[in-house]
Amino acid sequence: MWYSVQWVFSSSYTDTMAPATVPSSSSSTPSTALPSTPITATVDPNDTIPPPSKPVRYERDYTTLVGYPISFLIIYSIYFIFIRYRRFFPDVAIPVATTTTPSPMSSNSSNGYTQQEEGSKQLDQQQPPPSMDINKRQHSTIYLILRRWWHYEFRCFDNTFRLGTYMTLLALSGLHSLFIFWPFFWGNNNAAAADTNPFFRHQLISNRIAQLAVVDMAVVVGLSVHTSILWRLIGLHNSSMTLPWHRWFARFSVFGVVYHGCFQWTKHYYRHHLAEPLHQLDALLLGNAKDIDVADFDQSGMLLSSVTWWDLLVSNPRYLTGTCMVLCLLVLFLGSHPLVREKWYGVFRATHVVSFLSVVVMGMWHHWAFVVFYVAVIGVWLVDIIARWRSMRVAPVVTLEVVADQVIKLQVVLEPPRRSSCRCRQPSQHSRQTRELPLLPGQYVFCSFSGTKWKDLLWSHPFSISRVDSLENSPTESSEKRMLTFFIKVYGKQTKALYNKANIKENWPTVRLGSPLGHAANNCHWTDIYGLYPVVVLVAEGIGITPWMSVLHSLIMMNSINGNGRTTVKHLNIIWTVRDGNMIKPFINDIEEMMSTATTATNSNENGDNGSAFHIDWHIYVTGSTASHLDEEQQSGMASSTTMGSNTSQRHDRNCHYQYHQGRPNYTSLLESIRLKHDDKDVALGICAHEESATVCGNLARSARFSHANAYWNVRLERFDL
Ligand SMILES: Cc1cc2nc3c(=O)[nH]c(=O)nc-3n(C[C@H](O)[C@H](O)[C@H](O)COP(=O)(O)OP(=O)(O)OC[C@H]3O[C@@H](n4cnc5c(N)ncnc54)[C@H](O)[C@@H]3O)c2cc1C
Known part of the structure; x- marks a missing residue:
């Protein structure tokens, strides 16, 4: 410009x-045959004009059009190979131990978790050391430092900036500049022409x-x-x-x-x-x-x-x-x-x-x-x-009800796909084994409610799948009928319309669902990420709890079916902040129902294994009104609970420990206390919260205090913004 x-x-x-200058007859080389500034006025006809000696002309040059995509592809291929096969780079991650029964983690559990909650201690003592494969990897210091700075996020003018993104942008700008100025450095006909004019x-x-x-x-x-x-x-x-x-x-x-x-x-x-x-x-x-x-x-x-x-x-x-x-x-x-x-x-x-x-x-x-x-x-x-x-399928509505102020619960039946065209991926190992979770935890789907297929294609909305239930015991997973549960918060036009139609069955809209998308969609080793860590911390704000509901469901199921622990998870911490206390109840009820179903299922097992083998610590923060955030049952539980301060109360329920707080969480001290409790353990941290909180938690988890040679905090971010 x-x-x-x-x-x-x-x-x-x-x-x-400047009046016209005419190329003088003494001009000998093409570079001096033309004036250095454009000539615009008429040429004096009295001047004798020598025939121009082969003027330097600008030629069409499409090298950028070819060179830029090729270099781009080469750079991306190198990046892809590195990401895809980084496990083969010994410098990045070194497997420390791959063991079967008894695992070091589980044999440690009774001594190692000295500061853990009462409920979880009992649990560990009751349970035999689970038989599991542990693939604890020790990450090199260089990798940890690079990860820390590459993913370091900072906030400026209400925007989140990630250092790695800006480094990549700098490199991209460099690549662009290289292609723009290439002829000036390396020279070609056009560069020679550019020199003259x-x-x-x-x-x-x-x-x-x-x-x-x-x-x-x-x-x-x-x-x-x-x-x-x-x-x-x-x-x-x-x-x-x-x-x-x-x-x-x-x-x-x-x-x-x-x-x-x-x-x-x-x-x-x-x-x-x-x-x-x-x-x-x-x-x-x-x-x-x-x-x-x-x-x-x-x-x-x-x-x-x-x-x-x-x-x-x-x-x-x-x-x-x-x-x-x-x-x-x-x-x-x-x-x-x-x-x-x-x-x-x-x-x-x-x-x-x-x-x-x-x-x-x-x-x-x-x-x-x-x-x-x-x-x-x-x-x-x-x-x-x-x-x-083609993948959009009508899903008959089973439930559409208001469960809290501005929150709807939507349950739909997902019919088996007509052809194998469906999910363009093989089900992961665990989904094949359990049948309960053919869709993968943390995924979302595009839902639409307009009733017209073409309209739906343009106006569909993404919602996280909170839960997947099998509706029948079918011989093959692909022919299985499933029920999907969504929790939807009123935000704009479509969700408001849905809210208004809830509770009156005649008004329920036709719901169409697309293919499941998200982190888990294609990458099996990420799918099971939460199940591979001894400690899982899930941070949610408001409706951001929905992706973690499906993760919880998956972990509960994985633990209950085999009993002896197909996950290595022992401790789950959920930090959930809500504005309105009314929102808590339907979600907690759903989780408790999941846990009781899972226990029942396992109890009826020949093995007589116990249900969910891990302990869940709920840290619930209510920033708005608290008047009715506890139901009667919870309040009666509260009667026997310890009061931890004027703004905090807690209760125990089976493997769950609930702490209710008034106000906003201090993520730094909260994560610090979890880290101290599980020092030297690998942790999977999932965050679905506002940018500010996500930045604080993510940076902290990748800091040297949290992720070091003996412990690694793996961070997954879910954003409700595409
Ligand atoms: C991956 C993901 C998972 C989500 N999961 C849930 C959930 O479980 N529960 C829940 O209540 N909300 C969830 N949301 C947010 C939800 O999609 C929006 O609140 C909803 O679409 C609003 O629709 P509306 O018609 O009410 O408002 P609109 O006025 O139509 O949209 C409001 C905002 O919603 C977002 N949005 C709407 N349509 C789309 C779209 N097609 N693609 C991307 N963003 C869109 C945009 O940010 C938009 O500004 C999720 C969002 C994403 C990206």
């Missing part, structure tokens, strides 16, 4: 102040930026895809991983397009506002100094002048399409601003789809390069849309 501005000003200055320099930069923008736009489209098998194969299986980069690449491409557009507009403004009309012959004699086309001259060979701004913008298909693209991108950019997205999500979606389709059509008309790049990504995008459309 600066170059364009500079060029316009330097050029206009020359227009008015500032116009060529600006054109060179503008064209290279435009080529980068074309590739970036293709990447943007690719990164918006949710369910592509191709993407999963290359490790892009999660929207929360791809969507932030979708935004960054969009910013890069918008910058490129606007730069290129500004350059073209200023160039043509300059061209059409010459002091005097230029004759075609003069222009030809001046070489291609101002990139003047034959089309710019009228039939008598005079340069078209007195052009208005309107002509400038739309005078030929390239300007027209270019101008339209810039306008569409502007609409797209404004429509996706957080303020619009938060307030009018429908406007965001509508502007996104319409502007995107317009950019595609205009782009293909504008330049063939768009066709090459878009055909591939649009193919992937369309396949994704079709896959989503």
Whole structure:
């Protein structure tokens, strides 16, 4: 942009102040054959003009269009190989022990957990050491330091910034700069031309930026895809991983397009506002100094002048399409601003789809390069849309009831998929064994309530699956009928409408569900992440408890079915903050019901194994009214509970220990106390909370105090923002 501005000003200055200089006959080399500033005035016919000696001309150069995607692919492949096969790098993670019965962790348990709660002590004493595989890995100091700083987050102006993201952005900017300025360092014909004339320099930069923008736009489209098998194969299986980069690449491409557009507009403004009309012959004699086309001259060979701004913008298909693209991108950019997205999500979606389709059509008309790049990504995008459309299934509603103020419980039946096309992944080992959890903990699905399939495709909403129950004992898992439970908090239009329809069966909407998505969707070793750690800490704020409900359910089930512990989890800490105390009861009831079902199931086992073998510590914080956050049963439990302070109370119930607090949690001291309790143990930390809390907890867990040679806190972040 600066170059364009500079060029316009330097050029206009020359227009008015410096009369034409004609290449002198003494000019011998191409670089001096043309003046260093653009020549605009007429040529004196009395001057003898020698035939120009092979002028240096700007040539079409598409090396950026080829080189940038190739280098991008190489860099991504290296990153992918490293991430995929990092377990083979001894420097990163060293397996410390892989044992079977008795495991060091379980044999430790009676002595090791000296400070644990009463209930869990009893539990450990009752239980025989579980038979399990422990794969405690010791992470190298270098890895821990790199992880700490790479994922370090800080807040600024209500935004969260991650150091690693900015390092990557810096590298990406470097890559862009390299491709833009490449000819100036390594030299080519165009660089030589640029040396002779500032116009060529600006054109060179503008064209290279435009080529980068074309590739970036293709990447943007690719990164918006949710369910592509191709993407999963290359490790892009999660929207929360791809969507932030979708935004960054969009910013890069918008910058490129606007730069290129500004350059073209200023160039043509300059061209059409010459002091005097230029004759075609003069222009030809001046070489291609101002990139003047034959089309710019009228039939008598005079340069078209007195052009208005309107002509400038739309005078030929390239300007027209270019101008339209810039306008569409502007609409797209404004429509996706957080303020619009938060307030009018429908406007965001509508502007996104319409502007995107317009950019595609205009782009293909504008330049063939768009066709090459878009055909591939649009193919992937369309396949994704079709896959989503096909995978959407009507799920009959079983329950739709208000369970707390502004919270609805939705239960739907998920019929077995019609064909094997369903989930594009094999069920993980544990889901195959238990049958109770064919969907994976922590996943979410797009739900829609409009009743029309096409409308549903555009207006579906993501909700975490809180629980999956098997409805029948079918011979194969794929033919199993399941009931999914969602807890939905009223937020905007759709959820409000759903809330209003709850409790009156006649009003219940048709619900359609898409394929399960999320961290667990494709990556089996993450699926079981929570079950592989002796200690699990789940941090939730408000409705953020929903993904952890399914994790809890999964852990309870995994423990109850085999009894002897298919998980290594011994201690579960749930830190949950709610504004309204009324919200607690339905969730706690659900968990307690899960636990009692699990115990019953196991008790009826031949083995007579006990149910949930771990201890759950609930740390519940109520920031708003507390009047009714405990039901009668809980209050009677409270009567025998210890009062820990004016704002805190606690009670025990089987393997659960509940602590109720008034006010906000101090995450630092809370996590510190958990760390001290389970020193030297690996911990899985799941966070689904507001950005501020997620930042505090994440940074703390990755700090040297928490994650070191003997203990490792693995952090998983769930965000309700895609
Ligand atoms: C992965 C994930 C899991 C979620 N799980 C739950 C849950 O278990 N329970 C719950 O109550 N809420 C959950 N949410 C939030 C929930 O999606 C929104 O509250 C809901 O969509 C609001 O819809 P609305 O019509 O009421 O409001 P709208 O005004 O339509 O939207 C309000 C906000 O919801 C979000 N949103 C809406 N539609 C989409 C979409 N298609 N894709 C991405 N974001 C969208 C946007 O941030 C938007 O600004 C989850 C969100 C995500 C991203």
